[in-house]
Amino acid sequence: MAQQQNKLKLYSYWRSSCSCRIRIALNLKGLDYQYIPVNLLKGEQFSPEFRKLNPIGYVPVLVDGDVVISDSLAIFLYLEEKYPQIPLLPSDLLKKAVNIQAANIVCSSIQPLQNLDVLKYIEEKVSPDEKVPWVKFHIEKGFGALEKLLKDHAGKYATGDEVAMADAFLAPQIHAGIKRFNVDMAKFPLLTRLNEAYRELPEFEKAMPENQPDAPPA
Helix, strand or coil: CCCCCCCEEEEECCCCHHHHHHHHHHHHCCCCEEEEECCCCCCHHHCHHHHHHCCCCCCCEEEECCEEEECHHHHHHHHHHHCCCCCCCCCCHHHHHHHHHHHHHHHHHHHHHHCHHHHHHHHHHCCHHHHHHHHHHHHHHHHHHHHHHHCCCCCCECCECCCCHHHHHHHHHHHHHHHCCCCCHHHCHHHHHHHHHHCCCHHHHCCCHHHCCCCCCC
16 A cells, blocks of 8 residues: 655645646545645746746646656546555446546546636637636536536446546536536536535535635635
């Protein structure tokens, strides 16, 4: 069994859903970590120091001793291999594949289309008024696909009655859809039910944006 020898460091931004996925995974695995805030609005992700950690300038970044990993999917898979004592990928091959598919819908087909770089480009090149409609279109498209994908696999959580990878990726995206972009969740009853289940889990609530040390006062 892998043991945590050094305190992990997580470079994070409070509102980053990518960072939130990893905060959830760390909490579920019971791993202690140092939270290092990176203020994306101030452009701290473009500093030479941060670019040494991640040349593309995105959060999250995980530092585990001499190991430095960026990209939430890569970090998640690293944590799963390095700290397997509380697994978040099922051993069942089909369930594992569905978890990866659901996570990939979030991290490749929804979230990248709502990040700061994209929204800034739309604001400058198209119109500020087009930002939210753009985001809502892509969130709802992705949520519709997730409803269909998970309908035959969901239990209490996304792929059964145990929390798994898909849940760690879904929860932050659902939270952002509701809190930031006012997505009408009545269209997505399965995701709404899952979100209610996530809100009962302290590992998820502790990871939510509003509960981070760099979150602005309410």
